[in-house]
Amino acid sequence: MHVWTPWRRVRPKVIFLGFNPPASSRLYITSQRIVLIRDIDAWREVAGEMTPLGMPTAIAKQAKLKALKEHGVRAYCALIPGTFRVAESRKNTKRGSWIQLHVEDSKGERYALSFWKTDGKDDKTLSAIQARFGLE
16 A cells, blocks of 8 residues: 555655565455554665665664564554545556555545555455445
């Protein structure tokens, strides 16, 4: 799952970056929330900051993330679908399962959400996500 804002910018700000495998993650869909919990991967978190000017910050951030991971800390993203209005929806089930939503909250902030399963088709999960956002 990726979350970034706003969806109509050349370089949107990433709020939560989901990783492709082999990152270990679990998606929970309840009646109130959609939650993704994943293990912290320090290298993937700082790889984009590894430039000559960003190196000191990236090294410090990587050390902090490694210390958190040693204590068993995980990264998570929780969404409350009832607080969003869906502006646009795209879905693809040809290779795996993928859905992208452009949503707007009650304050007018815009977000882009991407959900995907890379290990094959999973129409039940996509249907559950769509149902939580009122798309079915």
